[in-house]
Amino acid sequence: MKLQLFLIYIILSFSTNTWADKGYTIILPNHPVPTEGHLKQGSHTSPSGQTFTLNSVYYMKNGKPWYPVSGEMHYPRVPRDEWEESLLKMKASGVTVIATYVFWNIHEEAEGQYDWKENKDLRRFIELCRKHDLHVWLRIGPWCHGEARYGGFPDWLVSIEGGTRKDNPVYLKYVQRFFNEIGQQTKGLYFKDEGPIIGVQIENEYAFNNRSRLKHLLNLKRIAMEAGIDTPYYTATGWPQGDLKQTELIPVWGGYPEAPWDSRVTELPLSRNYLFGSWANDPAVGADLLGKQESATTQELQYPYSTAEMGGGNQITYHRRPIIASKDIVAQSYVKVGSGANMMGYYMYHGGSNPIGKYTTFQESRATKYPNDYPIISYDFYAPIREYGQLHESYHGLRVLHTFLNDFGASIAPTSPVFPAGNSSHPEDNETLRISVRSQENSGYIFINNYQRLLAMKEQKGICLCIQTLDGETLKFPSLDIASDEQLIMPFNMDIDGHRLKYATVQPFCILQNKVPTYVFFSHPNTISELSFSAETLKEVTLNGQRVDKTGNVYTLKCKSGQTQLIQLTATNEKQTNLLLLTEKQVSRSWKINQKGKDFLCITSSQLIPHLESLTIRNIDENQFEINIYPADGNWGVPNGLSVINERKGIFQNLRFETKAASLPVSFQEEKHPELHIPRTLLLPEDNRLENVPDSCPGPQYFVNFKPVPTSSYYTVKVPQLPSSLKKAYLMIDYTGDTGALYNKGTLLADDFYAGAPMIYDLGRKTPQHHSEYLFQVIPFSPEVNIYLDSSARKRLTLSLQGVHSVRIVPVYDMILTTVN
Incomplete structure (x- = not known):
């Protein structure tokens, strides 16, 4: 076996000599057989006989390979009456698992006084997941981070005798009480009871690479299980370092397009998250709290390579405000799948708004001894679903990838990656092709990424790909042109309803499982659209109604670019199968839905x-x-x-x-007497984030209960009553400055750290004291304050006077479509 692997390595090395000539030969290796039965997890069988299990390579659902797609949404950060719609949006984009933190300080702000009502109703949130066939992964901490105050620890817990996050008996006593509360709230909702909860994450960002620290995590797992928190899967974040020999916790990893928690206020080095490779972690994750981390590799992992914190975006900090584009998010997801990840987990998938408690605010700040200041309320995160339910463009790109993972995951999960020698290994390299192959035996998928955040990638022309299979067959793809910023997935030896698709230069999207199944693919604008079928099982092939002739024992279809194409396959037993070929533009706005079983x-x-x-x-x-x-x-x-x-x-x-x-007219005017808006009584607890902050980076200077700030500008904004036909309408305030804060009767409703875009507030979110007039405060940006701003935002600041430039209301129109029997 070692000799065989050595020969494969030699052949791969020699094959890369042709890379300068745009010739790429990938020789498929014999991947090791997955190991089973060595991981100690929880109850994995339901009363009806359903199962969730795993081996060393992939997850399994009812004994078959399963590719989970997990998206994080924090129920306390989204209004309760929006939960169901938010979950439906996540499901529509291919998310199959909802991950959520259970923040301790949200539920036990005062010692011994638990609150699980209204927006804190964890049980109701999970029941909605069950209603819509979504699985749940609880992240129970007890320390969560999540940009929450003290990482989710209640204030009263932080200074307990003996300290936290270790095997301190005093601390473990409180943890046991908290976990028991979670167990009571979630009783009967676990998979072992036919419920939706299938996984639990223990702690977060906790090194368990020595005996005592691993013992602490295993104690937390034991306490959770004793509290009834019993699930098929238990995870722990793989950063910083973890003991990868232990068998009780599956390490999960992450990677973000930027690092707003980084202390630097300059452009960061290019990220390697856009390169295919065997590294599991992003060393930048948690660097603000954990410092420089060692790289971890997926090689010889005894668990499925799983992610839990692929950045669905990035939450900006006061000192660092990058702009996150759709491709920044989507491209690194393609790369992680191509690099062998067998669970895609996103943090965050749905942005939100921090609640304000009875005694404190809940956002992370320097006042709580963290290196970062975050907005008091806004936790938008540039997520695929943003703070007020708006869809970021990344939502559509991720939906394309996730729909593919949902429908073809059973064929992807058992595959393992091959990284050809000579592959691009430096993010600064904008010329070398970035390629990976995931294969199992003779079939698999080619992944190509030609995108790097903050770097213009060169178009790849005349790429010739060859796959040499284990049985000696050589599959030659036609010459390809790959546009800058493109990602591609191309299958080979793929099963299409019993027929063999030898290769295709078009990307699989979904399967419509109707009486006559339809496999949906899409073309890329610069790439030839070609499909090659083995004729062994086929009687006839038509393209847009025209019969296709076979050459030898192969049907080769060369499709026109930029057009919808319908391919019909007739098997030798007369069974019909359709292939629908869309354009890339069409698929970016395509949704697979099921109505009444169709x-x-x-x-x-x-x-x-x-x-x-x-x-x-x-x-x-x-x-x-x-x-x-x-x-x-x-x-x-x-x-x-x-x-x-x-x-x-x-x-x-x-x-x-x-x-x-x-018609939604809105008006605004400068307010000369902001002192009139000071509330007579304090409606919210004051926050302490302005204590002991440096002049060079003072943090946000606005308040929870309004009070004027010298040098600021103020505007009254008057809005109409929304008509009954509109459930939502977005108030959009175009301004320039350092921060924006929106008040209603002196109470902070929304906030924004200026990064170049208008501030948005959903007028459908009415507070009990809501009325039609708001106060908007703009704190001016001072050039002396040392922060990072994207160049476009900084340019706009220098070219325009600071303050409000325009205000408008954007209506949200909903129509209901139903299927009629």
Whole structure:
């Protein structure tokens, strides 16, 4: 075996001599057989006989390979009446597991007084997950971090005798009490009881690479299980260092597009998260608290390579305010999958708003002895679903990847990565192809990434790829051009409903599992669209209704770029299978939905929120709707009185309709007497974040209960009552300055650290004391304050007067579409 691996290494090394000529030969190795039965987890069988298990390479659901996609949402940071819609949005983007912290200080702010009501109702949140067939991964701490005050520890706990986060009997006594409370709140909701909770994370960012620290984590696991917190999977973050020989905790990893917690206020070095490779961790994660970390590798892991904190974005800090683009997020996800990750977990997937407690605020700040100052309320995170439920462009790119992982995950999970020698190994390299292959026996997927954050990548032209399989077959792809900033996944020897797709230069997206199944692929704009099928099981192949001739024992289809194509396969037993080829633009706005047991593909520039028996179509600032649906045999109902155009366009059913536009006038003017807005009584607890801060980086200078700040500018903003037809409308305040803070009757509602974009507030979130007039405070930016701003934001600051430039209200239009029997 060692000799065989050595020969493979030699061959790979020699094959890379052709890389300068754009020739890439990948020789598939024999990957080791996964190890089973060595990991000590919790109850993995439900009363109905369902199972969740794992081996050393991948997770399994009912004995079959399973690829989980986890997204983090914190229930206390999202209003309770928005939970269900938020979960449906996450599910619509391919998230199958909801991860959430259980912040101790949210539930036991005063010692011995627990609160699990309203926005803190953990049980209700999990029940909604169960209602919509979403699994749950609880991150119970007891220390969570999550940019929360004292990492989620209550103030009264921080200074207990003997200290925290170690085997201090006093501390463990309180932990036991807290875990018992969680166990009571979640009783009957575990997988062992047919519930949705399948995983638990113990602690966070805790080194367990020595005996005493590992013992502490295992004690926490024991206390959790004794409290009834019994799940198929137990994880711990793999950063900083962890003992990778232990068998009780699955290490999970992460990687972010930026590091706003970094103490530097300059442009950071380029990130290696956009390179394929065997490293598991991002050394920048947690560097503010943990310092420089050693690199960990996925080689010889005895657990599935799992992520829990792939940055769904980044939460900006006061001293560091990068702008996170969609590709910054999406590209590194492609890279992690191509590098062998078998669970994609995102932090955060849904942004939110920090609650304000009875005694303190909950955000992390320098006043709580952390190196960073975060907004008091905003926890937007540039997440795929942002603070007020808006969709970041990354949501659509991730939905494409996740839909693929949902439908093809069983064939991906057992594969292992191959990184050809000569691959790009430095993030500064913008010329060398970035490539990985995941294979199992003779089949697999080629992953290509031609994106690097903050670096212009060169277009790759004339790329010739060859795959040499274990049985000696050589698969030659056509010459490819790969555009700058592109990511591609190309299958080889793929099973398509019993037929062998030898190779394809188009990317798989989803499977519509109807009476005649449809496999959906999409093309890339600069890449030839070609598919090659083995003819062994095929009687006939047609492309857009035209019969395709075979050459030898192969059907090769060369499809026109930039067009929708329909391929129909007829098997030798007359069974029909369809392949639908979309464009990259189409797939970026494509949604796979299921209504009344039938799969549909919907293509629309609107947002879709699928419910159990209906479909919400949402437009932002646009009252006209259009949607294309495949297959075109659905009977769709629209609200009474709505004029709708329903016609056939090629293979799609095309629906067009519009609703009445809303008039939402808004006015603002400078407020010369801000002292009139000082509340007569303090409605919220004061925060202590302004104590002992340096002049060079003083942190945000606004307050929870309004009080004027010298040199600031103030504006009254008057808004109309929202019509009953609108559930949401976004107040957008375009300003320049250091920070913006929005008040209602002297109470802080929302805040913003200026990074170049307007501040947004959802007018649908009415507080009990809500009325139509707000006060907006702009604290001016001082050039002497030492912070990092993206160059575009800094340029705008220097070119415009600081203050409010415009205010508008953006209506959110919802329409309900239903399937009619």
